[in-house]
Every structure is written in structure tokens, then in C-alpha cells.
Amino acid sequence: MPASSVVVRDLRFRYPGEHHDALHGLSIEVAEGERVAVLGPNGSGKTTFVMHLNGLLAMQSGEIRIGDLPVVEDNLREVRRVVGAVFQDADDQLFMSTVREDVAFGPANLGISGSELDELVERTLKRVGADGYADRNPHHLSGGEKRRVAIATVLSMDPHVLILDEPTSGLDPAGRRELIDLLSGLAQTQLIVTHDLPLALQLCARSVIVSGGKVVADAPTVELLSDVELLAQHRLELPMGFDPSRL
Amino acid sequence: MSGAHGSTVLRIFIPGDSQIHRLSPETKLVAVVAAVIVMAVTPRQEVVAFALYAVGAWSVIALSGIGVRTYLKRLAVIIPFILFAVIVPFLSGGESVQVVGVSLSVDGLWATWNILVKAGLGATMSIALSATTPVAELLHGMTRLRVPRLLVAIIAFMLRYIDVLVEQLGRMRRSMVARGHDPRWLWQIKPIASSAGALFVRSYERGERVHQAMLARGYSGVMPVVNDRHASTREWLSVMAYPFMFAVVLVVVV
Numbered sequence: 001m002p003a004s005s006v007v008v009r010d011l012r013f014r015y016p017g018e019h020h021d022a023l024h025g026l027s028i029e030v031a032e033g034e035r036v037a038v039l040g041p042n043g044s045g046k047t048t049f050v051m052h053l054n055g056l057l058a059m060q061s062g063e064i065r066i067g068d069l070p071v072v073e074d075n076l077r078e079v080r081r082v083v084g085a086v087f088q089d090a091d092d093q094l095f096m097s098t099v100r101e102d103v104a105f106g107p108a109n110l111g112i113s114g115s116e117l118d119e120l121v122e123r124t125l126k127r128v129g130a131d132g133y134a135d136r137n138p139h140h141l142s143g144g145e146k147r148r149v150a151i152a153t154v155l156s157m158d159p160h161v162l163i164l165d166e167p168t169s170g171l172d173p174a175g176r177r178e179l180i181d182l183l184s185g186l187a188q189t190q191l192i193v194t195h196d197l198p199l200a201l202q203l204c205a206r207s208v209i210v211s212g213g214k215v216v217a218d219a220p221t222v223e224l225l226s227d228v229e230l231l232a233q234h235r236l237e238l239p240m241g242f243d244p245s246r247l
Numbered sequence: 248m249s250g251a252h253g254s255t256v257l258r259i260f261i262p263g264d265s266q267i268h269r270l271s272p273e274t275k276l277v278a279v280v281a282a283v284i285v286m287a288v289t290p291r292q293e294v295v296a297f298a299l300y301a302v303g304a305w306s307v308i309a310l311s312g313i314g315v316r317t318y319l320k321r322l323a324v325i326i327p328f329i330l331f332a333v334i335v336p337f338l339s340g341g342e343s344v345q346v347v348g349v350s351l352s353v354d355g356l357w358a359t360w361n362i363l364v365k366a367g368l369g370a371t372m373s374i375a376l377s378a379t380t381p382v383a384e385l386l387h388g389m390t391r392l393r394v395p396r397l398l399v400a401i402i403a404f405m406l407r408y409i410d411v412l413v414e415q416l417g418r419m420r421r422s423m424v425a426r427g428h429d430p431r432w433l434w435q436i437k438p439i440a441s442s443a444g445a446l447f448v449r450s451y452e453r454g455e456r457v458h459q460a461m462l463a464r465g466y467s468g469v470m471p472v473v474n475d476r477h478a479s480t481r482e483w484l485s486v487m488a489y490p491f492m493f494a495v496v497l498v499v500v501v
Contacts, residue, residue, distance in 0.1 A: 080463055097406060105466075
């Protein structure tokens with residue numbers, strides 16, 4: 001399973017009609033196979049940032065490279081193959097009538113078909129612990145099942161980088177733990193956008209805080225989460241009684 | 248967003264392993280459309296032909312094993328047509344007959360019969376099709392019949408999101424009721440109308456997010472073919488025998 005590095009330099013972006021930059025010179029480097037938590041308050045530009053990584057938002061200024069591949073218009077097809085994005089609302093990600101079709105959607109767009117596609121779908125569903133779900137309607141899955149299948153829809157494209165936007169939101173505790181188990185077993189480079197600070201601590205050795213459209217802190221997660229003052233400055237709070245140093 | 252309650256689409260299909268269930272969806276679709284066309288063009292006074300059609304249609308229902316109760320319950324969709332149809336003999340002119348002292352138009356009675364029998368038989372065939380074919384399969388069938396893929400995709404999205412939409416509407420309604428809204432009269436329609444507007448905006452936004460999710464997985468404007476298994480000639484022949492028999496009945500009887 002290949003993984004790629006991610007390099008972002010001086011990314012700037014302004015939504016049409018707005019007067020302020022959503023991204024204000026954001027830079028970050030992520031090594032191959034590294035898992036990094038992207039923390040920050042609502043409206044800080046986290047989602048805007050990760051949407052750039054597979055070209056869903058067209059870059060206005062700056063530079064992004066996935067491994068050796070620059071994210072530019074001409075490369076978008078390849079970029080979208082190597083960067084898998086899992087969106088916050090699984091109902092947006094699972095848009096076909098069956099789980100099978102949803103997991104097959106990406107690889108079919110890449111030209112895979114027939115028995116090769118069928119096997120790929122089966123294999124991918126097994127990897128996320130959703131074997132036997134192929135013929136079910138995505139609407140009828142539980143929150144945790146939906147999330148795992150949503151991850152399968154991008155894993156089937158054999159990506160090198162995974163972007164996860166709020167992967168644990170709306171999951172029950174067991175569903176959350178299953179998701180953590182799944183993500184920690186994947187070799188891809190992962191950028192996990194989250195408000196779930198314990199999740200960041202559990203999954204990612206390193207975290208960054210994005211605030212005001214740029215990276216304002218970049219440190220080992222334990223260190224970052226122990227800095228109560230820094231967290232408070234950016235509207236981040238650990239759950240009551242949670243002490244990162246005691247883990 | 249959670250839970251599988253109240254799904255409208257999925258309950259239409261009744262799982263089973265009957266002969267009718269096992270037929271490929273495209274053959275069923277074409278056979279039903281052909282059979283309905285034959286029924287529709289049959290002149291209304293050919294009672295024998297309709298009787299034979301009914302035998303054919305009911306035998307399909309029997310073979311599918313969906314049960315008489317389910318069949319009759321679903322047949323209830325034609326009740327509005329029946330209500331309309333029973334008025335006709337009272338309103339039509341021309342030659343009339345006396346039935347328990349009421350004057351009914353002969354032409355009108357034939358019109359009522361025409362509506363009843365064709366709606367009933369058409370609905371029967373549609374019930375047989377929809378109860379034995381999963382919606383996803385039906386969509387595959389349409390793709391294999393060369394229905395434009397964009398059209399199939401639009402239908403598929405509608406079916407996929409109708410339940411999400413209904414749930415969203417339910418949540419909005421609950422939140423209104425929770426704050427004391429108790430709509431009974433027409434002049435209380437304003438909150439309903441504005442929630443319909445909100446629902447429209449939310450659906451539009453969802454559409455944009457889904458489109459992004461599609462782009463993120465390499466969508467380039469053409470829906471990929473995921474399932475390209477085709478029905479065999481033998482299957483086609485055996486299924487099309489039904490509408491063919493109907494057509495033979497039509498030719499012989501008329």
C-alpha cells in the first residue's frame with residue numbers, strides 16, 4: 001500500500017464575494033504514511049484547506065504537491081485517484097442505490113470493470129469490516145456502518161493520501177472505537193480534520209492548529225494538547241477530566 | 248439521518264425467489280410495457296379479451312408469490328381513478344338504461360368499465376414488476392435498455408434521497424410541533440410553505456455536496472456502468488411470450 005507525502009506552500013484562498021481570505025498563507029508538510037490531526041475552531045479554514053488537496057477548490061495562489069504530483073488542473077484526474085476524501089456527512093458520500101455501486105463508483109470511473117471490479121468491491125468492503133453489505137441500501141446503514149462504507153468508497157481507488165473531515169461526528173462510542181481501529185490499521189498518509197481532541201491524541205503523533213486561515217501551531221499532539229492556554233486561544237477544549245499527559 | 252424507519256422506496260420490493268423474481272429486470276420492464284400497450288389499445292367492448300388478460304396478469308401475481316393481501320392493498324392506488332370513473336355514467340348523455348330507477352348512460356357505463364379494467368390490469372402488471380424487482384436492479388435494467396444514463400442517474404438520485412428528504416421534512420415538522428404549532432386550517436399553511444422553501448434550499452446544497460463527492464472520486468460527467476450482465480435470448484423469449492400471448496388474444500378476439 002503506497003503512501004505519498006503532502007506539501008502545501010503559502011496557500012491563499014478567498015471565496016467569491018467575500019472580503020476576507022479563508023486561507024491566509026497556509027503551509028504544511030506531511031511525510032509519507034504520517035497521520036496528522038488538523039484542529040481548529042469552526043470557520044478557521046480547515047475544510048477549505050483540505051478541499052484543495054484533491055482539487056475540489058481551485059487554487060488561487062500557492063503550491064500543493066502530493067508526492068511528486070503537483071495539484072494543477074491538468075493533473076486533477078490523477079490527483080483525485082491518489083487523494084481520497086471522506087466527507088463529513090456520509091449521506092453526501094453514499095449517493096448510489098446500493099453499497100456495491102457506491103464502492104465501485106470511483107474505480108469504475110478509473111476504467112476498472114467486470115469481475116476485477118466485483119472482486120475489488122468485495123475486498124475493500126472486507127477491509128473496512130463491511131463484508132456482506134454490498135447489496136444493501138446506503139440509507140439503511142447505521143451511522144458507524146455508513147462511515148466505514150464511506151471510507152471504502154475511497155479505499156477502492158487505492159489512494160495514497162486520505163482526507164477525513166470530522167470522521168467521528170455523530171458516531172456512538174463503539175462506532176467511534178471501530179473507526180479508530182480501522183484508521184489506525186491503514187498505511188496511507190492521513191489528514192484528519194476533527195474537533196475530537198482525544199481522537200487526535202489516540203491516532204496522530206502530530207497535530208496542527210489551523211486558525212484564521214493558517215497553521216498557528218504544529219507540534220506533537222501530547223505537547224499541543226497539554227498547552228491549555230494555546231488551546232483556549234483557538235476555542236479548543238479537552239473533555240472535562242481528560243489529562244493527555246496521563247496516557 | 249439515522250435508522251431505517253419509514254423508508255418509502257425499499258418496501259415496494261418484496262424479497263423472494265420465485266420464477267418472476269429471478270427474471271432479469273430489463274426483460275420484465277419491456278414485457279410489462281408491451282403488455283400494457285396491448286391492453287390499452289384493446290377496444291373496450293372486447294370483454295373476453297380482458298378476461299383472458301386478467302387470467303394472464305393474475306397468473307403472474309400468483310407465480311410471484313407476493314400474496315393476495317399485498318396485491319389488493321397495492322391495487323388501492325387506482326381508487327382515485329375508480330372514484331372518477333363511477334361519476335361518468337351519471338354525467339354522460341346519449342342512450343340510457345334504467346338501473347334501480349336511476350337513468351345511466353350506456354356510453355358512460357362503457358367508459359367506466361374501460362377505465363376500471365385498464366387501470367386495474369395495468370396496475371396489476373406494475374405491481375408484479377415492482378414487487379419482484381429491487382429498485383437498483385430496475386435502474387440497471389433501464390441502463391441496459393439504453394435509456395439515457397443521465398436520465399437513469401436522475402431517477403436513481405431521486406430514489407436514493409427521497410427518504411433522506413422525507414426524514415428532513417419530518418424533523419422540521421417535529422420541531423414546529425414541539426414549539427406549539429398545530430396546523431389544522433388552510434390559513435395556518437405559512438410555516439409549511441416556508442419549511443418547503445427551506446427544504447428546497449437544503450436539497451440544493453446537498454446536491455452541490457454530492458456533486459463534489461462525485462468529482463472527488465473521478466466523476467467526469469458520465470455515470471460509470473457498474474453492472475453489465477445482459478439477459479440471455481432465451482430469457483427474452485420466455486418473458487416476451489406474455490405480451491405476445493396478449494397480442495394474439497387481441498388479434499383473435501377482435
